[in-house]
Amino acid sequence: MMPAQREPLISARGLSVRHGGVTILSDVDFHIHPSEIVTVVGPNGSGKSTLIRALVGLDPAAQGQIMRRDGLRLGYVPQRLSIDPSLPMTVHRFLSLPRRQAAGDIAGVLARVGVEGLEDRPMARLSGGQLQRVLLARALLARPEILVLDEPTQGLDQPGEAAFYRLIEEVRSQTGAAVLMVSHDLHVVMATSDRVICLNGHVCCEGTPQVVSAAPEYRALFGAGTGGALALYRHVHDHAHDGAPGHPHPHDHGHEHGHHDHAYHERADHA
Amino acid sequence: MIMRITKGRIMPDFLIRAALAGLGLVMATGPLGCFVLWRRMAYFGDATAHAAILGVALAFATGLPVYAGTLIVAIAMAMTVSALTGRGHAMDTALGVLAHSALAFGLLAVSFLPGVRMDLSAWLFGDILAVAPSDLAWIWGGSALVLGLLVWRWQGLLDATVNEDLAQASGVNPGIERLALTIALALVVAVAIKIVGALLIAALLIIPAATVRGLSRSPEGMAVAAAVAGAVAIVAGLGLSLRLDTPAGPSIVAVAAMLFLLALPMGARR
Numbered sequence: 001m002m003p004a005q006r007e008p009l010i011s012a013r014g015l016s017v018r019h020g021g022v023t024i025l026s027d028v029d030f031h032i033h034p035s036e037i038v039t040v041v042g043p044n045g046s047g048k049s050t051l052i053r054a055l056v057g058l059d060p061a062a063q064g065q066i067m068r069r070d071g072l073r074l075g076y077v078p079q080r081l082s083i084d085p086s087l088p089m090t091v092h093r094f095l096s097l098p099r100r101q102a103a104g105d106i107a108g109v110l111a112r113v114g115v116e117g118l119e120d121r122p123m124a125r126l127s128g129g130q131l132q133r134v135l136l137a138r139a140l141l142a143r144p145e146i147l148v149l150d151e152p153t154q155g156l157d158q159p160g161e162a163a164f165y166r167l168i169e170e171v172r173s174q175t176g177a178a179v180l181m182v183s184h185d186l187h188v189v190m191a192t193s194d195r196v197i198c199l200n201g202h203v204c205c206e207g208t209p210q211v212v213s214a215a216p217e218y219r220a221l222f223g224a225g226t227g228g229a230l231a232l233y234r235h236v237h238d239h240a241h242d243g244a245p246g247h248p249h250p251h252d253h254g255h256e257h258g259h260h261d262h263a264y265h266e267r268a269d270h271a
Numbered sequence: 272m273i274m275r276i277t278k279g280r281i282m283p284d285f286l287i288r289a290a291l292a293g294l295g296l297v298m299a300t301g302p303l304g305c306f307v308l309w310r311r312m313a314y315f316g317d318a319t320a321h322a323a324i325l326g327v328a329l330a331f332a333t334g335l336p337v338y339a340g341t342l343i344v345a346i347a348m349a350m351t352v353s354a355l356t357g358r359g360h361a362m363d364t365a366l367g368v369l370a371h372s373a374l375a376f377g378l379l380a381v382s383f384l385p386g387v388r389m390d391l392s393a394w395l396f397g398d399i400l401a402v403a404p405s406d407l408a409w410i411w412g413g414s415a416l417v418l419g420l421l422v423w424r425w426q427g428l429l430d431a432t433v434n435e436d437l438a439q440a441s442g443v444n445p446g447i448e449r450l451a452l453t454i455a456l457a458l459v460v461a462v463a464i465k466i467v468g469a470l471l472i473a474a475l476l477i478i479p480a481a482t483v484r485g486l487s488r489s490p491e492g493m494a495v496a497a498a499v500a501g502a503v504a505i506v507a508g509l510g511l512s513l514r515l516d517t518p519a520g521p522s523i524v525a526v527a528a529m530l531f532l533l534a535l536p537m538g539a540r541r
């Protein structure tokens with residue numbers, strides 16, 4: 001094990017965040033390592049965005065510590081971006097903020113995220129999917145060691161969403177950047193994440209997607225009875241390669257919990 | 272008859288000074304006005320300008336130069352408003368209270384000053400035709416300072432204007448950029464009060480920028496175009512004032528408003 005690999009890019013210990021006297025997050029421990037894809041899931045109002053914002057440094061911590069590696073290059077993709085209509089701004093100009101970028105670099109990064117040739121389009125005339133890709137392009141121009149995405153596919157349709165997450169995974173494998181994202185979309189979480197954190201004001205459970213989806217805390221939050229979630233679960237197991245045996249009968253999951261826990265610890269040891 | 276007044280004559284000194292003062296001012300109000308528009312800070316300009324009357328009274332009471340008095344109070348007001356915005360107060364209420372009480376207290380303070388004869392309407396509506404050579408130095412100095420500040424911080428200012436979270440994640444400090452704009456605004460108000468007066472400063476910030484909005488493709492282009500639109504308003508407004516014997520400040524703003532109307536269909540076509 002290389003020590004550099006073991007040092008987390010961002011970590012938090014005992015993190016609490018308050019907004020106007022209301023505690024949104026309490027006592028959260030967190031870490032993300034290079035090249036890891038970590039997804040935060042949780043119901044509405046569970047503090048997912050707040051956690052991300054605190055880790056990036058946008059919201060102050062009320063308690064606890066956040067550590068970011070020295071000189072960490074971070075690419076942030078916000079939940080949404082609305083530019084005042086009175087501000088004329090082309091894609092090219094937007095990507096040249098806050099640092100000027102060479103035209104070739106901009107063309108290159110636009111091509112990479114799949115929207116080549118959009119340079120001269122006003123930001124206000126981008127579709128939802130194009131805007132998300134342009135935001136990702138801007139994050140990539142910072143040559144990030146970690147990409148942080150706050151529900152990046154809000155407002156995209158299902159195929160658009162799937163395509164966007166495929167793109168994220170591609171970027172990760174090409175650049176080795178870690179990815180930290182918030183999602184309400186369990187489907188995606190299960191398919192692409194190395195590790196899932198289930199949040200509801202505190203960390204309910206954490207581990208590989210298989211572990212988390214079987215955890216009683218997770219099932220209490222998201223419900224185990226919905227067909228969609230079950231289909232998802234099977235789908236994941238169809239594609240699992242890291243030792244967890246597939247089991248077609250969702251009723252078994254409760255019994256298998258201990259086994260999954262074991263899988264999680266194993267994984268944590270190797271992380 | 273209109274022709275007879277100016278035809279064949281050399282422009283009088285006061286008119287040249289008025290034009291120079293106005294042109295100096297719009298170099299700053301053009302680009303700054305764009306930020307006022309983009310960030311929806313129009314109310315902010317109003318509050319700062321109304322407070323400037325209190326600064327005028329302060330200057331008369333203490334013997335400070337008027338520009339210094341207005342600058343101090345304008346900065347204090349701008350900082351207060353900025354701090355309140357940061358804490359998420361209901362801004363329109365806070366501003367309504369602050370702006371108009373500052374104006375009222377300013378007018379009260381003026382009435383209490385013993386032995387000072389002060390032409391209030393000159394400070395409320397401006398008197399660009401009374402600009403003295405020393406005023407020109409203040410105006411050009413202040414404008415150059417504001418313009419320099421904007422150029423220096425342009426990238427960061429623009430990024431923080433697009434989205435503060437995104438800017439902060441990219442290493443820009445949105446608080447500092449906000450402060451830079453706040454100070455620039457206070458400076459412009461202090462400098463402009465003599466030209467268009469406390470009640471019309473915001474118009475000079477907003478109208479030229481709004482005029483060129485539809486015609487601009489880049490933030491930089493819009494900033495330059497706003498300065499040009501402002502310059503046209505100054506020159507044509509002064510001409511109008513001279514020919515029709517109307518008050519200069521309101522004439523300038525009226526011309527700016529007409530330019531805005533003229534530009535509307537052009538912006539809509541794009």
